[in-house]
Amino acid sequence: MTSALLHGKKGIIFGALNEKSIAWQVALKAREHGAELVLTNSPVAIRLGTIDELASITGSRVIPADAVKMEDIERLITESMDYFGGRFDFILHSIGMSPNVRKEIPYENTSYENMLKTFDISALSFHRILQTAYKHDAIREWGSVVALSYVAAQRTLTGYNDMGDAKALLESIARSFGYIYGRDRKVRVNTISQSPTPTTAGSGIHGFESLVDFSERMSPLGNASAEECADYCVVLFSDLTRKVTMQNLYHDGGFSNMGMSLKAIEQYRKSFEDCD
Numbered sequence: 132m133t134s135a136l137l138h139g140k141k142g143i144i145f146g147a148l149n150e151k152s153i154a155w156q157v158a159l160k161a162r163e164h165g166a167e168l169v170l171t172n173s174p175v176a177i178r179l180g181t182i183d184e185l186a187s188i189t190g191s192r193v194i195p196a197d198a199v200k201m202e203d204i205e206r207l208i209t210e211s212m213d214y215f216g217g218r219f220d221f222i223l224h225s226i227g228m229s230p231n232v233r234k235e236i237p238y239e240n241t242s243y244e245n246m247l248k249t250f251d252i253s254a255l256s257f258h259r260i261l262q263t264a265y266k267h268d269a270i271r272e273w274g275s276v277v278a279l280s281y282v283a284a285q286r287t288l289t290g291y292n293d294m295g296d297a298k299a300l301l302e303s304i305a306r307s308f309g310y311i312y313g314r315d316r317k318v319r320v321n322t323i324s325q326s327p328t329p330t331t332a333g334s335g336i337h338g339f340e341s342l343v344d345f346s347e348r349m350s351p352l353g354n355a356s357a358e359e360c361a362d363y364c365v366v367l368f369s370d371l372t373r374k375v376t377m378q379n380l381y382h383d384g385g386f387s388n389m390g391m392s393l394k395a396i397e398q399y400r401k402s403f404e405d406c407d
């Protein structure tokens with residue numbers, strides 16, 4: 132039997148595009164644990180994706196919002212408060228997009244216009260959401276806000292492009308706003324640094340399949356799946372983690388603390404076997 136860690140809790144989940152999305156799995160798990168949800172995504176993603184299916188499975192309301200438009204975020208927060216009948220308990224920020232990655236423009240030759248869009252969509256949107264929720268006092272005491280990050284914020288991983296910079300900014304915003312939100316309202320703000328996961332956004336990274344294979348071989352526990360990430364999010368939304376805030380929490384099977392593993396070095400050696 133599933134325990135109801137989120138019984139009586141209400142929250143907004145950004146970023147469920149389709150069933151591969153990490154946010155999709157978080158919505159399913161949060162519902163399974165008793166939460167009531169508002170699901171949101173950009174209007175174009177709602178048209179192209181399958182969020183309505185998720186809304187029907189989880190009995191949730193869908194409210195469109197482009198995360199770079201302040202008026203959309205304002206409307207989302209106020210409409211969610213109307214829907215929930217007041218303040219709510221958690222938010223998941225699961226938003227990422229880089230036009231440079233999408234157009235395969237290399238980092239050393241970046242378009243700054245694209246780079247600003249990357250930062251705006253993937254990182255500043257987090258500030259925008261936190262600021263709006265704070266302004267409306269939308270989150271209850273001991274509430275929890277989580278954003279999804281990646282180890283490219285700390286280490287350079289080829290192909291991750293300006294998303295590495297965006298994730299570093301995202302994690303910094305979690306610390307900066309985490310201080311203010313914790314001090315003033317007792318609300319937690321954290322990021323989860325997740326393993327590479329086969330989703331629409333993930334698969335857009337150049338060499339993604341090799342990256343998944345490499346981190347699988349490097350991680351003592353193997354890569355963490357979207358479903359496992361959802362479990363971790365539920366724990367962070369729950370009352371079991373009330374004093375965890377301003378942290379970047381690795382959920383990556385141990386990858387971030389590895390240098391070289393036996394499995395990875397064996398594969399590396401094999402690559403020389405056909406050489407003279």
Ligand SMILES: NC(=O)c1ccc[n+]([C@@H]2O[C@H](COP(=O)([O-])OP(=O)(O)OC[C@H]3O[C@@H](n4cnc5c(N)ncnc54)[C@H](O)[C@@H]3O)[C@@H](O)[C@H]2O)c1
Pocket residue numbers: 145146147148149151152153154172173176196197198199224225226227228252279280281324325326327328329330331332333334
């Ligand atoms: N897949 C991975 O390997 C991986 C690893 C670590 C962290 N992450 C992070 O997890 C999060 C979710 O990504 P995912 O892998 O589930 O892929 P996904 O493609 O399913 O989700 C990305 C979401 O961002 C949304 N989005 C993009 N622009 C938006 C905008 N302007 N307004 C509102 N929403 C917008 C998309 O519509 C989509 O739903 C992202 O922050 C991503 O960087 C992913």
